[in-house]
Amino acid sequence: MTLDNKDLLNFKPKNCKFAHMEQKLFVYNTLTRKKEEFIPLDAPHVGMYVCGPTVYSDVHLGNCRTFISFDLIFRYLQHLGYKVRYVRNITDAGHLEGDSDEGEDKVSKKARLAMLEPMEIVQKYTVDFHEVMKTFNALPPSIEPTATGHIIEQIELVKSILEKGYAYEVDGSVYFDVEKYNQTQDYGILNGRKLEDMLNNTRTLGGQNEKHGKLDFALWIKAKPEHLMKWPSPWGVGFPGWHLECSAMSNKYLGHKFDIHGGGMDLMATHHTNEIAQNMACCNTNPANYWLHTNMLTMNGQKMSKSLGNSFLPHELFSGSHPLLNKGYSPMTVRFFFMQASYRSTVDFSNEAIEAAEIFYKKLAETAKKLTSLQQNALVAVDDEAENVIITACEDCYRGMNDNFNSPKTLEALNNLSKWINSFAATTRNSGEITAETFSRMKKTYDDFFFDVLGLKLDDNENADTDDLMGLIVKLRNEAKTNKDYATSDKIREGLKQIGFQLNDNKQGTTDWIRI
Ligand SMILES: [Zn+2]
Numbered sequence: 017m018t019l020d021n022k023d024l025l026n027f028k029p030k031n032c033k034f035a036h037m038e039q040k041l042f043v044y045n046t047l048t049r050k051k052e053e054f055i056p057l058d059a060p061h062v063g064m065y066v067c068g069p070t071v072y073s074d075v076h077l078g079n080c081r082t083f084i085s086f087d088l089i090f091r092y093l094q095h096l097g098y099k100v101r102y103v104r105n106i107t108d109a110g111h112l113e114g115d116s117d118e119g120e121d122k123v124s125k126k127a128r129l130a131m132l133e134p135m136e137i138v139q140k141y142t143v144d145f146h147e148v149m150k151t152f153n154a155l156p157p158s159i160e161p162t163a164t165g166h167i168i169e170q171i172e173l174v175k176s177i178l179e180k181g182y183a184y185e186v187d188g189s190v191y192f193d194v195e196k197y198n199q200t201q202d203y204g205i206l207n208g209r210k211l212e213d214m215l216n217n218t219r220t221l222g223g224q225n226e227k228h229g230k231l232d233f234a235l236w237i238k239a240k241p242e243h244l245m246k247w248p249s250p251w252g253v254g255f256p257g258w259h260l261e262c263s264a265m266s267n268k269y270l271g272h273k274f275d276i277h278g279g280g281m282d283l284m285a286t287h288h289t290n291e292i293a294q295n296m297a298c299c300n301t302n303p304a305n306y307w308l309h310t311n312m313l314t315m316n317g318q319k320m321s322k323s324l325g326n327s328f329l330p331h332e333l334f335s336g337s338h339p340l341l342n343k344g345y346s347p348m349t350v351r352f353f354f355m356q357a358s359y360r361s362t363v364d365f366s367n368e369a370i371e372a373a374e375i376f377y378k379k380l381a382e383t384a385k386k387l388t389s390l391q392q393n394a395l396v397a398v399d400d401e402a403e404n405v406i407i408t409a410c411e412d413c414y415r416g417m418n419d420n421f422n423s424p425k426t427l428e429a430l431n432n433l434s435k436w437i438n439s440f441a442a443t444t445r446n447s448g449e450i451t452a453e454t455f456s457r458m459k460k461t462y463d464d465f466f467f468d469v470l471g472l473k474l475d476d477n478e479n480a481d482t483d484d485l486m487g488l489i490v491k492l493r494n495e496a497k498t499n500k501d502y503a504t505s506d507k508i509r510e511g512l513k514q515i516g517f518q519l520n521d522n523k524q525g526t527t528d529w530i531r532i
Contacts, residue, residue: 039411041096043276044360044420046284046307047206051420054306056275062098063274064090065266065304067283068160070107071141072122074329075148077365078313078320082280084351085310085359085421087154087471089278092417095469103269104157106145108138109164109245111258121255124244134244138164148330151347153471159269163261167247170256170264173298174235174249182297186226188238188252192293194231201296203231206289206307233290235260259290266303267295277304284309310359315340316366342367345374346475352377355423355470375516376431381474382530383434384466386441392455393448402436403450409433410461417469426465433462438530442520486517486529494525 041054056062066086069075083104093100113119120128127134149156163170174190177183182197183190194203198211211231218230234257239246246253266274272295279288288307295303313320320327328338336344345353353373357363409432416425436458440447447455466472489508496504509519512529520528 039414039418041418042420043306043308045305046309047302049208052306054275056098057273057305060098062093062100062276063270064093064100064102064276064278065262065270065274066102066104066157066277067262067279067287068104068106069141069145070111070122071138071145072111072126073141075141075145076320076327077330077333078327079280080148080152080330080350081313081354081363082310083149084152084154084354084471086278086308087149087152088355088359088423088469089276089308089421090155090157091471092421092469095464101159101270102157103159103161103266105262105265106138106142106160106162107258107261108142108162109134109255121243121245127244138162151330151334152351153348153473155471161265161269163256163265164245166261166264166268167256169268170260171236171247171249173260173264173267173294174251174256176298177235177294180297182293183235184228185251188254189226189234190236190251191227191232192235192290192297193228194233194293195229197293197297201293203289203293205302206292207285233257233259233286235294259287259294262287262291263294263298263303267299270303272299272303273301274304276306276308278308278310281309281311308359311362314362314364317364320365340367342371345370348381348472348475349374349377352380352470352472356427358420358422358424360420376427377472379530380427380430380434380466381472383437384462384472385474386437387459387463390437390441390447390459392440392452393446395452396446396448398451399449402445403454406433406436406450406454406458409436410457413461413465413469423470426470430462430465430470433458437462442528442530443522444520490519490526490529493519497525 042051043054044051064086066083068083069079086102086104090100090102108123109121111122113122113125123134123137126132127137130137146156174183177192178185178190183192185191195211197203203211204214215230236249236251236254236256238252238254243255246255266277277288277291284307292302295301315326318324318326326340328340330347330350332338333341333350334344334347336342349370353365353370354363356373356376409429412429412432413426416422416427416429419425436445439445450458489512493505493508496502496508512519518530519526520530522528
């Protein structure tokens with residue numbers, strides 16, 4: 017469905033009848049270095065491409081954060097009613113160890129060392145990656161193309177760039193001519209740097225005599241005889257340069273121009289810069305209108321890295337088996353922890369920070385569990401103040417996400433709604449004092465944001481255990497009260513309070529409890 021400009025301006029996402037839709041979505045665009053209103057090329061359709069993992073080892077936590085961030089963006093756009101085609105590739109060939117076309121192919125090297133077929137490595141780590149993403153409740157992308165599945169498209173792209181005169185062939189390899197490209201285009205458009213600066217800051221690497229310029233990069237690389245993954249091409253047997261696959265696959269599935277291109281911030285300076293150059297050279301257009309980049313994950317203020325021994329894998333985090341961790345944390349706690357920061361900010365991992373996130377997540381999860389059984393009392397006189405505060409909190413959930421997917425702002429609004437839902441559930445406030453419309457809006461907004469937008473779910477086992485345990489304690493306390501053993505019943509109440517549980521007494525005794 018194609019809408020004309022008038023329709024586009026009036027386009028109202030379908031799920032937001034409650035939200036004030038004069039609110040507009042703004043996103044921070046790396047390309048322009050400012051927040052811009054998000055206007056899709058062909059609403060309600062949105063095309064989004066995110067650079068996926070290179071499947072040669074376990075996905076590390078920083079990568080998980082990137083993909084969880086784009087899952088949040090994908091979910092919110094869908095929540096607003098957009099029909100999103102989300103393409104996230106799998107790099108299964110062509111990604112060399114060094115950034116400047118040097119070193120061995122990462123997948124091939126692993127295969128050689130393990131004496132396995134490269135595709136065995138690819139299969140193992142693709143399956144593992146999918147499992148980790150599922151554990152984090154990240155939705156699968158609409159299309160997940162692989163580099164090896166698109167060799168023909170990549171060869172066609174190299175041919176086209178050669179024809180346009182922005183590449184040259186040397187002894188079976190093809191290189192992109194950055195300095196020639198920069199004569200008519202701006203090579204450093206994405207990171208705002210001048211070519212001269214980049215040239216001055218680039219070291220000359222050995223074995224690169226074939227390249228005309230220091231910044232030139234490989235589009236096609238001649239394979240040495242021992243190289244495992246190679247294909248015939250017009251320039252001889254070889255394999256594609258790493259940056260090429262994303263240009264080829266985004267062109268194929270999203271067209272020459274689409275809405276959002278995303279990835280980790282570490283991809284911006286080289287991979288994405290080269291991708292733009294390739295697309296400009298072949299198709300005369302920057303492929304995406306909005307370039308979004310996620311920031312790093314640090315550990316106690318330091319960059320996470322294997323050599324520093326301060327990086328861990330998702331399963332080590334879940335089990336608590338890494339020496340730096342006090343205990344294990346559920347995948348939902350980790351997802352929640354990531355969302356406590358905006359995707360553009362660094363997240364610093366520490367035991368204290370994730371323990372705080374765990375308490376906060378559990379508190380909001382307890383509230384989410386109450387939603388289905390929460391019924392409104394008979395209406396009485398409307399309390400305008402309560403009404404306004406609740407409506408504002410509902411709108412703030414959208415306001416947060418509309419401000420460049422600012423999840424911490426949305427969590428704050430959700431926390432405000434949580435307080436109201438808990439007080440209505442515990443009957444410390446009379447839910448009959450707000451209109452039926454506001455009551456159902458409050459429930460729907462909480463449900464929508466907790467489950468659909470933030471992608472959180474209830475940690476089943478943990479919640480079931482807590483429920484059972486609390487049920488038993490509440491029963492024992494009620495028995496103590498019936499027996500007029502107030503010393504014991506008070507001791508239980510105070511003891512629970514100290515560890516973060518509040519019992520809510522009513523005429524029937526104690527039936528409800530909340531985390532405080
Ligand atoms: Zn890419």
